[in-house]
Amino acid sequence: MAALDASAVPTVFDGAANTAAVVVLLLEFSMLRAALLRTQVRLYAGQSLVVAALAVIVAAGRGIPELYMLAGLSVLLKAVIVPRVMLRFLRSAGTEIAGSGALGVASEIIVALGVAGFGFFVVGTLRIQSPVLPAAALSLSAAVILVSFVLMIVRRDVVSQAVGFFSLENGVSLASLVVAAGLPLILEVAFLFDLLVAVVAFGVLMRLHHRRARSLSTASLDRLRG
Amino acid sequence: MNTVLLLVTILPLAAVAVSLVAGHRASAAVTAVSGAASLGLAIALAYGVPGRTAAVGVLRADALSVVFVLATAFLYAAVGMYAAGYLAAEARAADEVGGTQAADFARYSRRFHVGINVFAWSMLCAPLVDGLALLWVAIEVTTVVSALLVAIDGTDRAAEAAWKYVLLASSGLGIGLLATILMYYAGAHALGQSYDLAFSPLIRAAARLPATPVRLSFVLAVVGFGTKAGLFPVHTWLPDAHAEAPTPVSALLSGSLLTVSFYAILRFYQVTAGTLGPRFPQLVLLVFGVASLLLAALYVLDQHDIKRLLAYSSVEHMGILAIGVSFGAPLALAGVLLHVLAHAAAKGNAFMGAGVLVRAYGTKSLVAIRGAAGRLPWTGPLFLISVLALSAMPPFGLFRSEFEIVAGGLDRARYAGAAILVVLVTLAFLGLGLAATRILSGPAPAPPSPDSPAEAAADGGAPGGAAAGPRAAAGDTLVAIVRDREAEPQDVPPGHGEPSAWMVIPVLAGTAVLLLLGLHPPEALTGLFAHGAALLGGRP
Numbered sequence: 223m224a225a226l227d228a229s230a231v232p233t234v235f236d237g238a239a240n241t242a243a244v245v246v247l248l249l250e251f252s253m254l255r256a257a258l259l260r261t262q263v264r265l266y267a268g269q270s271l272v273v274a275a276l277a278v279i280v281a282a283g284r285g286i287p288e289l290y291m292l293a294g295l296s297v298l299l300k301a302v303i304v305p306r307v308m309l310r311f312l313r314s315a316g317t318e319i320a321g322s323g324a325l326g327v328a329s330e331i332i333v334a335l336g337v338a339g340f341g342f343f344v345v346g347t348l349r350i351q352s353p354v355l356p357a358a359a360l361s362l363s364a365a366v367i368l369v370s371f372v373l374m375i376v377r378r379d380v381v382s383q384a385v386g387f388f389s390l391e392n393g394v395s396l397a398s399l400v401v402a403a404g405l406p407l408i409l410e411v412a413f414l415f416d417l418l419v420a421v422v423a424f425g426v427l428m429r430l431h432h433r434r435a436r437s438l439s440t441a442s443l444d445r446l447r448g
Numbered sequence: 449m450n451t452v453l454l455l456v457t458i459l460p461l462a463a464v465a466v467s468l469v470a471g472h473r474a475s476a477a478v479t480a481v482s483g484a485a486s487l488g489l490a491i492a493l494a495y496g497v498p499g500r501t502a503a504v505g506v507l508r509a510d511a512l513s514v515v516f517v518l519a520t521a522f523l524y525a526a527v528g529m530y531a532a533g534y535l536a537a538e539a540r541a542a543d544e545v546g547g548t549q550a551a552d553f554a555r556y557s558r559r560f561h562v563g564i565n566v567f568a569w570s571m572l573c574a575p576l577v578d579g580l581a582l583l584w585v586a587i588e589v590t591t592v593v594s595a596l597l598v599a600i601d602g603t604d605r606a607a608e609a610a611w612k613y614v615l616l617a618s619s620g621l622g623i624g625l626l627a628t629i630l631m632y633y634a635g636a637h638a639l640g641q642s643y644d645l646a647f648s649p650l651i652r653a654a655a656r657l658p659a660t661p662v663r664l665s666f667v668l669a670v671v672g673f674g675t676k677a678g679l680f681p682v683h684t685w686l687p688d689a690h691a692e693a694p695t696p697v698s699a700l701l702s703g704s705l706l707t708v709s710f711y712a713i714l715r716f717y718q719v720t721a722g723t724l725g726p727r728f729p730q731l732v733l734l735v736f737g738v739a740s741l742l743l744a745a746l747y748v749l750d751q752h753d754i755k756r757l758l759a760y761s762s763v764e765h766m767g768i769l770a771i772g773v774s775f776g777a778p779l780a781l782a783g784v785l786l787h788v789l790a791h792a793a794a795k796g797n798a799f800m801g802a803g804v805l806v807r808a809y810g811t812k813s814l815v816a817i818r819g820a821a822g823r824l825p826w827t828g829p830l831f832l833i834s835v836l837a838l839s840a841m842p843p844f845g846l847f848r849s850e851f852e853i854v855a856g857g858l859d860r861a862r863y864a865g866a867a868i869l870v871v872l873v874t875l876a877f878l879g880l881g882l883a884a885t886r887i888l889s890g891p892a893p894a895p896p897s898p899d900s901p902a903e904a905a906a907d908g909g910a911p912g913g914a915a916a917g918p919r920a921a922a923g924d925t926l927v928a929i930v931r932d933r934e935a936e937p938q939d940v941p942p943g944h945g946e947p948s949a950w951m952v953i954p955v956l957a958g959t960a961v962l963l964l965l966g967l968h969p970p971e972a973l974t975g976l977f978a979h980g981a982a983l984l985g986g987r988p
Binding site for chain 2: 348349350352353367371374380383384387390391394397398401402403404405406409412413415416419420422423424426427430431434435440442443445446448
């Protein structure tokens with residue numbers, strides 16, 4: 223990979239893009255360890271902002287004006303509407319602290335590190351080159367997606383699991399900036415609209431769960447088996 | 449043909465609009481009419497489309513999509529009628545009681561009818577949209593709507609099933625979205641940086657796509673959409689959701705939703721086979737298919753809950769579809785498409801029959817449902833027929849389809865795959881057959897016996913006598929109360945247990961369709977299957 227020609231020297235654009243992608247992954251790790259559900263939702267909002275910022279960087283650096291529109295819409299939906307819905311639900315539920323995860327925080331982070339490293343290097347070996355963003359961003363998005371799965375698996379409350387799914391979607395958005403930046407705006411908007419519909423369904427089901435189980439914990443969800 | 453195509457995607461929306469404003473009876477009637485009309489339109493498509501492609505705007509129908517539209521439309525029609533009977537007792541009770549409970553029921557009925565029409569609409573649209581991106585959008589809509597429908601009864605168990613379902617299916621579709629954008633990336637090498645993932649150009653350009661992204665995209669698509677199609681190991685939401693959803697929804701989930709997701713896998717298969725040749729995608733599908741079939745056959749053998757039994761049978765049939773595609777012979781591919789239709793009819797029948805049994809006995813526990821032949825003179829035998837049809841007994845449609853799949857496999861010298869298929873299907877037949885014969889002719893349980901409710905509770909899978917009591921005590925919806933009232937063990941004279949004729953007629957129709965598909969499929973259908981098989985690369 224280390225070709226010695228000039229193109230191997232990272233440009234400012236590459237640096238900015240990679241930094242944004244790394245921040246997205248770091249925020250994913252922070253969500254994994256956040257003890258307060260409110261904090262987790264705010265970290266998700268922050269992560270969505272960074273993904274939108276990356277879209278702006280790509281729009282400016284590569285001259286794809288549709289991405290400005292996409293960035294604006296995703297900020298509105300993922301950094302404003304979704305977090306507000308979640309925070310309002312948390313206020314009405316009156317629960318602050320997430321239930322204990324399946325693992326301790328330290329073990330969670332170690333597992334997540336292993337999984338993230340696996341995703342990062344495996345996707346790196348595929349040599350998928352993109353004309354838009356440095357390939358490292360794709361590897362980072364794979365790591366984000368895998369860590370979001372760890373988050374959904376080890377945390378045992380509906381809010382963390384929902385946030386895990388939403389951040390999974392952020393990871394996919396990051397990947398789509400790398401490999402599908404030219405995707406027509408109308409399709410991107412359809413994806414966002416779908417996310418909005420999913421948020422409504424998640425909200426309804428979280429409320430139903432809270433009403434029936436009188437808690438946010440998923441520990442009681444073990445009656446259906448066999 | 450283009451008008452028909454537009455109408456199929458608009459008609460259910462009209463039913464949604466009516467259900468939003470009209471009362472229970474009008475909504476039920478409109479749902480049934482809309483289902484029947486959609487079926488008529490789908491049949492018109494089946495006669496008009498073979499050999500060519502109809503397209504309007506973002507809609508596109510070819511032989512492959514029409515098969516899936518037919519399956520959905522048939523179940524929509526059957527379920528539309530069945531639902532009228534399913535809610536009839538509650539509607540009567542609501543009229544008698546009046547007051548807040550009548551208002552509760554009106555709300556439930558509105559949600560139910562709006563939900564089921566939106567659900568059917570999204571599943572009719574999914575195979576008719578042009579392009580992988582829109583297909584993903586449509587399938588995500590089916591997930592959201594069906595998750596809300598699974599939760600509609602509002603019980604603890606329904607809440608649990610719905611939460612598992614929405615989380616697992618949405619995460620699966622997250623992977624499916626990743627597969628879609630990777631396919632976009634691969635396509636960009638041939639079609640330029642900005643295009644809309646429409647099927648025809650993508651499939652035409654398939655040979656020029658880079659191999660690695662396509663390979664990755666296909667595997668991600670099988671895992672992602674396979675979550676919704678119920679392939680092992682990502683099937684775990686399926687038995688819960690199928691068991692806890694209201695019966696009309698279970699029938700739609702099993703017969704239609706699973707196959708619509710499988711349709712998405714087939715579209716990825718078309719592109720991947722064009723790029724990499726058929727070996728790689730066939731191998732992937734074979735592995736997932738055999739694993740699903742094996743798991744389902746074992747779970748069917750030892751199952752205590754009638755709806756979970758049928759749910760695992762769905763996993764089994766999705767495995768058969770995957771194995772059938774992996775054989776790659778034209779005969780096997782035509783068999784797969786026939787299987788989609790016949791499975792929709794048979795599984796719809798089985799769930800609708802099971803719904804009547806659950807209603808009549810007030811439990812889902814197979815231990816307690818005995819002696820149905822005497823108590824339910826129509827549903828009992830019809831349920832047995834559906835189970836025989838599901839187990840691919842002649843002369844029903846699934847016998848023909850599985851025969852074609854196995855024959856296609858032998859034709860391509862896939863002896864091991866064909867042998868595994870036959871053995872595991874036989875194993876599943878053993879489980880289903882045993883359960884069905886016990887249901888029909890087992891000694892009727894003495895209702896007041898203290899054993900059976902206790903056993904049912906010990907199963908952990910039965911909400912019957914044990915779990916139903918507290919539900920009513922908690923002052924739940926009228927729907928739950930009526931169900932519990934009917935669930936009380938009572939001495940029903942033999943032959944007077946059928947709750948409603950509306951719950952029998954669709955099953956009779958389904959049986960007729962199964963016989964038709966098995967004995968002599970209409971010319972138009974066989975033509976459709978042959979064209980669909982050719983689209984999947986099954987040209988000899």
